[in-house]
Amino acid sequence: MNMSFLQELFSNITQRDMLLRRRDDDRVVADHEGLVKACEDLLESDGEASSIALASRALAIYARLDDAQKQQFFVRLADDFAADAAQIDAAYEAYREARDNRTQQRLFDVCEPRRQELLRRLNLPSGGTHELVHMREDLLGMLSKHPDLRAIDADFAHLFASWFNRGFLVLKRIDWNTPASILEKIIRYEAVHEIHDWNDLRRRLDARDRRCFAFFHPAIGDEPLIFVEVALHKGLPDQIQAILDPNTYDIDDPDAADTAAFFGISNCQTGLRGISFGNFLIKQVVQELKQELPHLKHFVTLSPVPGFRQWLNTALQETGDSLDADAKAALEHLDTPDWPSDPEQAQQLKDVIKPLAAHYLLKEKNAKGLPLNPVARFHLGNGAQLHRINWLGDTSGKGLHQAAGLMVNYLYVLEDIERNHEKYTTQGTIACSSGVRDLDRRARKLLKGDTVK
Numbered sequence: 001m002n003m004s005f006l007q008e009l010f011s012n013i014t015q016r017d018m019l020l021r022r023r024d025d026d027r028v029v030a031d032h033e034g035l036v037k038a039c040e041d042l043l044e045s046d047g048e049a050s051s052i053a054l055a056s057r058a059l060a061i062y063a064r065l066d067d068a069q070k071q072q073f074f075v076r077l078a079d080d081f082a083a084d085a086a087q088i089d090a091a092y093e094a095y096r097e098a099r100d101n102r103t104q105q106r107l108f109d110v111c112e113p114r115r116q117e118l119l120r121r122l123n124l125p126s127g128g129t130h131e132l133v134h135m136r137e138d139l140l141g142m143l144s145k146h147p148d149l150r151a152i153d154a155d156f157a158h159l160f161a162s163w164f165n166r167g168f169l170v171l172k173r174i175d176w177n178t179p180a181s182i183l184e185k186i187i188r189y190e191a192v193h194e195i196h197d198w199n200d201l202r203r204r205l206d207a208r209d210r211r212c213f214a215f216f217h218p219a220i221g222d223e224p225l226i227f228v229e230v231a232l233h234k235g236l237p238d239q240i241q242a243i244l245d246p247n248t249y250d251i252d253d254p255d256a257a258d259t260a261a262f263f264g265i266s267n268c269q270t271g272l273r274g275i276s277f278g279n280f281l282i283k284q285v286v287q288e289l290k291q292e293l294p295h296l297k298h299f300v301t302l303s304p305v306p307g308f309r310q311w312l313n314t315a316l317q318e319t320g321d322s323l324d325a326d327a328k329a330a331l332e333h334l335d336t337p338d339w340p341s342d343p344e345q346a347q348q349l350k351d352v353i354k355p356l357a358a359h360y361l362l363k364e365k366n367a368k369g370l371p372l373n374p375v376a377r378f379h380l381g382n383g384a385q386l387h388r389i390n391w392l393g394d395t396s397g398k399g400l401h402q403a404a405g406l407m408v409n410y411l412y413v414l415e416d417i418e419r420n421h422e423k424y425t426t427q428g429t430i431a432c433s434s435g436v437r438d439l440d441r442r443a444r445k446l447l448k449g450d451t452v453k
Contacts, residue, residue, distance in 0.1 A: 030061055030064035030069070032069045032073040034061055035058060035062055036073065039081070042121050043118055048124075051124055055122050055123075055124045056128075059125065074139060074142065075146075078148060081113060082115070083113045091103070091109075091111075095107045116158065116159065120159065123159075123163075129217070130221075133220070133269050133272055135271070136153070136156045136272075139152060139153055140153065157275060164277055166278025169281075170217070172214055173288075174213060175207065176207075179222070182224065185224060185268065186201065186212070189266050190264065192264040193244055199246070200246060204229055208254065209232045209250060209254065209257070210229070211232070211260070212227060212229050213228045213230070214226070215227070215277065223268070225267070226268060226281065228264070228265050228285050229262070229263055230289065231250070231263050232251055232257035232260060233251070233259040234257060234258060235259060236259055236298060236411075237250075237263075238302075238388070238390040239395075240399070241394070243263050243302065257295075258297045259297065259300060260286070260293075260298070260300075262285070262302070263301070263302045265378075282299075282412055283414070286414060298411070299414075300387065300409045300412065301384070301410040304375060304394065304403060304408075305360075305361070305375065305403035305407065306374065306402045306403065307372070308357060308403040309402055309404050311372065315356075316328065323446065323448070324446045324447075327356075330348040330352045331349070331353075334349065340395055354406075355442035355443035356446065356447075357439070360372070360373065361376050361430075369428060376408075381425070383416070383421035384410035384412050384417070384420065384431070385432060386408065386431065386432040386436050387433045388435060389406060389408055390407045393405065
C-alpha cells in the first residue's frame with residue numbers, strides 16, 4: 001500500500017515499540033492488582049517520558065491477563081477510577097452560588113471519571129490506540145453478563161468518537177498489488193459475504209468490474225477499520241448470487257458500467273463497534289469512483305436486512321388478530337423447506353413480506369427513535385435514500401434465515417446526500433422512493449390496526 005512518508009514512519013515506530021514491549025513482558029507480574037497499581041502510578045506521573053514508559057508497562061500487564069483477571073480489572077476501573085462524589089457535591093454547591101464560567105468548568109472537570117484521563121495516558125505509547133481498541137473488545141464481550149461495566153464502555157466510546165472521527169481516516173484503494181498482510185485481513189474481516197479463498201478474493205479485486213476501498217487510521221498502521229466492496233454494473237442489481245458467482249461478469253469493460261453497487265461493507269475492528277466514523281464515508285467512496293469513472297450515473301448498495309426475519313417472527317406472535325388472516329396464512333409457508341422454488345408459495349409470500357419489510361424499515365424504531373435495522377441506520381445516516389426492496393435478492397441459507405431472502409438498494413445521489421442526512425438527523429425523516437412508500441401503504445392494510453392514508 002502506498003502510504004505517505006509520515007504514515008510509514010509512524011507505522012515503523014509502532015511496530016518497533018511493540019516488539020520492545022513484548023521482550024519485557026516476561027518480567028512483568030500479570031495480575032489485576034499489579035495492573036491497578038501501574039495505572040495509579042501512571043496517573044500520578046508528571047513527565048511525558050515517564051508517562052509513556054508507565055503506560056507501556058500497564059499495557060504489557062493487561063496483555064498477559066486471563067479473562068477472569070481482565071474482568072476484575074474492569075470492576076476496579078468502575079469502582080476505583082470513578083469521579084469523586086464529594087468533589088462533585090462541592091463543585092455543584094459552588095456553581096449554584098456563583099453560576100459563572102469558572103465554577104461551571106470546575107463542575108465539568110470533577111464530573112469526569114478518573115478512568116478517562118487514564119485511557120488518554122494509556123494512549124501515549126506507539127501502538128497504544130490499537131491496544132485500547134482490543135481492550136474495549138474484551139469489555140464488550142462482558143457487558144451482557146456485567147451491565148454495571150457499561151459506564152466504562154461509555155468512557156471508551158466518548159474518547160474513541162474523537163480519536164476516530166473522519167478527519168483522521170485515510171481512504172485507500174485495495175487491489176491485487178496491495179501487500180499480502182492487508183489482503184489476509186480483508187479475507188478475515190469480511191462480515192457480509194464470506195471470502196472463501198485467495199481466488200475468491202482475487203475475483204472481488206479484479207480490475208475489470210470490481211473495486212475495493214478501505215479506511216485506515218494512522219495510529220493503527222495497516223489494520224483496516226472498514227472496507228467497501230464494489231461491483232461495476234449495468235443498471236441497479238437486485239440479486240447478490242450473480243455478483244458473488246466467480247464465473248459471472250456483468251460487464252467486460254469498466255466504461256460499459258453505469259452503476260457502482262456497494263455489495264459488501266465490513267467493520268473490521270470489534271472494539272470500535274458502535275463508534276461512528278462520520279456520516280459521509282460512502283460519499284467519499286462515491287467521489288473516488290466518480291473521479292476514476294466519470295460516466296457512472298448510479299451509486300447504490302445491495303444490502304442485507306439482518307434481523308428482519310426475527311422481527312417478522314416476533315410480530316407474528318405479538319400482533320395476534322391485528323395481522324390480516326390471509327397474511328398470517330401466507331407467512332406460515334416460511335417454515336416450508338425450499339419455498340423459494342415453489343412459484344405459488346413464493347408469490348403469496350412476496351405479496352405479504354415486501355410490504356411488511358417496508359413497514360419494518362420505515363416505521364420500526366429502537367429505543368433512541370432510530371430505525372431498528374442497523375444497516376438502514378448506517379446508510380440513512382450517510383445520506384442515502386431507501387430506494388428499492390428486492391424480492392429473493394439473497395437465496396443463500398443465511399439470506400433466507402436473516403431476511404426471508406430480501407435485499408435492499410440504498411441509493412446515493414451526490415447532490416441529495418447532505419440534505420437527506422440533515423433531515424434524517426434533525427427530524428428523523430427517512431428519504432425513500434415512491435415505490436417503497438406504496439409498499440408501506442399496502443402494509444397498513446395487512447396490519448389491520450393501521451388505517452390507510
